[in-house]
Amino acid sequence: MATTTRMGRASVRNIGIMAHIDAGKTTTTERILYYTGTSHKVGEVHDGTTATDFLPEEREHGITIASAAVTCRWTVDGAVHTVNLIDTPGHIDFTVEVERCLRVLDGTVAVFDAVAGVEPQSETVWRQADRYGVPRVCFVNKMDRVGADMARTVEMIGDRLGAVPLVLHLPVGAEAGFRGVVDLVGMRALVWPADAGPGEAYEVAAVPDELAGEARRWRARLLETVAEHDEALMELYVRGEEPAEAELHAAVRRLTVGSVDGPVTVTPVLCGTAFKNKGVQPLLDAVVRYLPSPLDAGEAVGVRPGDAGAAVARPPSEDAPLAALAFKITGDPHLGRLTFVRLYSGRLDTGDRVYNPLRGEKERIGKIYRMHAATREEVPTAVAGDIVAVMGLRRTGTGETLCDAADPIVLDSMDFPDPVIEVAVEPRSRSDRDRLSSAVVRLSEEDPSLRVHTDAESGQTILGGMGELHLEIQVARLLREFGVEARVGRPRVAYRETIRRAVAAVDRTHRKQTGGRGQFARVRIAVEPFDGGYEFVDEVTGGRVPREFVPAVDRGCRDALRLGVLAGYEVTGVRVRLLDGAFHTEDSSDLAFRTVALDAMREALAQADPALLEPVMAVEVTTPEDCMGDVIGDLNARRGRVRSLAERRGARVVSAAVPLAEMFGYVGDLRGRTSGRASFVMEFDSYAQAPDAVAAAVVGR
Numbered sequence: 001m002a003t004t005t006r007m008g009r010a011s012v013r014n015i016g017i018m019a020h021i022d023a024g025k026t027t028t029t030e031r032i033l034y035y036t037g038t039s040h041k042v043g044e045v046h047d048g049t050t051a052t053d054f055l056p057e058e059r060e061h062g063i064t065i066a067s068a069a070v071t072c073r074w075t076v077d078g079a080v081h082t083v084n085l086i087d088t089p090g091h092i093d094f095t096v097e098v099e100r101c102l103r104v105l106d107g108t109v110a111v112f113d114a115v116a117g118v119e120p121q122s123e124t125v126w127r128q129a130d131r132y133g134v135p136r137v138c139f140v141n142k143m144d145r146v147g148a149d150m151a152r153t154v155e156m157i158g159d160r161l162g163a164v165p166l167v168l169h170l171p172v173g174a175e176a177g178f179r180g181v182v183d184l185v186g187m188r189a190l191v192w193p194a195d196a197g198p199g200e201a202y203e204v205a206a207v208p209d210e211l212a213g214e215a216r217r218w219r220a221r222l223l224e225t226v227a228e229h230d231e232a233l234m235e236l237y238v239r240g241e242e243p244a245e246a247e248l249h250a251a252v253r254r255l256t257v258g259s260v261d262g263p264v265t266v267t268p269v270l271c272g273t274a275f276k277n278k279g280v281q282p283l284l285d286a287v288v289r290y291l292p293s294p295l296d297a298g299e300a301v302g303v304r305p306g307d308a309g310a311a312v313a314r315p316p317s318e319d320a321p322l323a324a325l326a327f328k329i330t331g332d333p334h335l336g337r338l339t340f341v342r343l344y345s346g347r348l349d350t351g352d353r354v355y356n357p358l359r360g361e362k363e364r365i366g367k368i369y370r371m372h373a374a375t376r377e378e379v380p381t382a383v384a385g386d387i388v389a390v391m392g393l394r395r396t397g398t399g400e401t402l403c404d405a406a407d408p409i410v411l412d413s414m415d416f417p418d419p420v421i422e423v424a425v426e427p428r429s430r431s432d433r434d435r436l437s438s439a440v441v442r443l444s445e446e447d448p449s450l451r452v453h454t455d456a457e458s459g460q461t462i463l464g465g466m467g468e469l470h471l472e473i474q475v476a477r478l479l480r481e482f483g484v485e486a487r488v489g490r491p492r493v494a495y496r497e498t499i500r501r502a503v504a505a506v507d508r509t510h511r512k513q514t515g516g517r518g519q520f521a522r523v524r525i526a527v528e529p530f531d532g533g534y535e536f537v538d539e540v541t542g543g544r545v546p547r548e549f550v551p552a553v554d555r556g557c558r559d560a561l562r563l564g565v566l567a568g569y570e571v572t573g574v575r576v577r578l579l580d581g582a583f584h585t586e587d588s589s590d591l592a593f594r595t596v597a598l599d600a601m602r603e604a605l606a607q608a609d610p611a612l613l614e615p616v617m618a619v620e621v622t623t624p625e626d627c628m629g630d631v632i633g634d635l636n637a638r639r640g641r642v643r644s645l646a647e648r649r650g651a652r653v654v655s656a657a658v659p660l661a662e663m664f665g666y667v668g669d670l671r672g673r674t675s676g677r678a679s680f681v682m683e684f685d686s687y688a689q690a691p692d693a694v695a696a697a698v699v700g701r
């Protein structure tokens, strides 16, 4: 029934968990899956059996890379809610994955280590969540550890992240004696047995006497902060009235959901220890109570294809035309290709034919699944707000929209930056070569930020990626998961080449007589610098190069661009004009024209004053004021150019453009230089001409 489903969406929470490496994201995720009844064995990170961290490399590195969407259920105040949990990666090299997840989430849980507090990487992901306007609930984890400090972490959430923390929990007991929390909304204690097992219930008790004073102070602070930002509560506050529990929940929800559009992020803060099974149930309650449903998340915006980019918005309603985003593709050992899809509007039914506007073709929806931790559930239908896995989509890639052909929309696409680092892989045997080629297809389908090409000169397979660790992980998967035996080179910067001068004409003839049919083709081309990748213009008149051979000439020119004349890097920024040519009715062929074009183009590039381009990164360093001089000096020494200085929430933000070649090892250097107090993000900015000394070193290698 339509009404039931429509109400159902209000009870969906699409959330991710974000954290600094080792804060306990995986452990928290595991506990959530266990508590929500979808996983019956709690995996421990130590023994490598966790449900969302399923790649062996992740277990080895102890970090989470691939994001699997898992559906679970949680009941609050008698109402069952569906929680779709996406495990987001935390490492900087995987920012593409993080952003991809943030796109499809409506809210996140930010996990902090109560000992370490807010770490640099937490700042990075926090800012990404700011950028995507994703509301957050904070969970201060590891309260059982020596040195755990809830109050300090809360302070750091305010100071370092510039958020307004709404402290909802006060710890009961400390470190090894941590037993539970005082719920400051209900003013009661939630206490777990010391050796609580996974999923173990807590006892509700009165606030312990020794905490009564502190609890009152924290509650007063909570009410005051809420009142400061929420009008309804403000009225009660000035009248000196206490809000009812439900009223306070509702106000916290309003602030959390609404704050992302406001000047500051208001965020509830809870605490516990996932590992020792304390505090997870209230965290789930908070996810349901305070994080937005797809209805709260509002309209999805996109453009109408082919309509000069006219903007369209879709309400999160089942009755609107379909708008869905494919955000992740995985290979399932049993089901084959699975496409994870977030529905923003409309509905999907098994057997539907849906339209992919980017490809201009229709695809058939095979089976639809909700993926649980250990099982999958086939469902006939998915509606706006759902996240499901679809079988049967053959062509749709990551980041592509699926919609109604009669009412098409392209949702804001995800940008996948060009790879800036590459590594050469050389298979040991012919069968390794075969395994490698099918493996790279699978890997790059799952991870669009991984690019693959073959080096025309050496025949090596080159993998391009976003950073050193990114490539390391993907190469490890190739070797292990796909059983490829190969020699792997050292990571290197992905340079490019370009031209600086126009060449008016290069004339080349290809003629070969080998027994039977000969080969003949002649072309005359001109090249010039071009503000873009590559353009081919056919200016031949009078059929001197017959139409059917023109594409072969274009192909030959592109072949030449793959292997620059300076140092063998890809060439960009070239316009080619085909001026003239000649053919032979018997002996001319596509091959002859492609060969001659390649030859002519190589000559033209050599004459066109080729230059080396290097990737330049947009680097943003957030640093305390007293380290700023040092940070800037170091960026200058790395050939960086500072673009702007700003102040953000008490810290200094230095934005600079720095060549990637100078950024190897920056994470460690910055940490050392600032005692870990500065953090940075970087993304590809542009290619720029490398200075002569750099070019000479690269070309001379």
Ligand SMILES: Nc1nc2c(ncn2[C@@H]2O[C@H](COP(=O)(O)OP(=O)(O)OP(=O)(O)O)[C@@H](O)[C@H]2O)c(=O)[nH]1
Residues within 6 Å of the ligand: 019, 020, 021, 022, 023, 024, 025, 026, 027, 028, 045, 046, 061, 062, 063, 064, 090, 141, 142, 143, 144, 145, 272, 273, 274, 275, 276
């Ligand atoms: N003492 C204590 N240890 C914890 C707690 N939660 C997690 N840990 C431990 O901290 C380590 C890191 O936990 P993970 O859950 O793997 O952390 P993560 O944030 O998922 O790490 P990545 O996957 O690397 O990003 C593991 O050894 C956990 O057992 C906790 O509440 N208390």
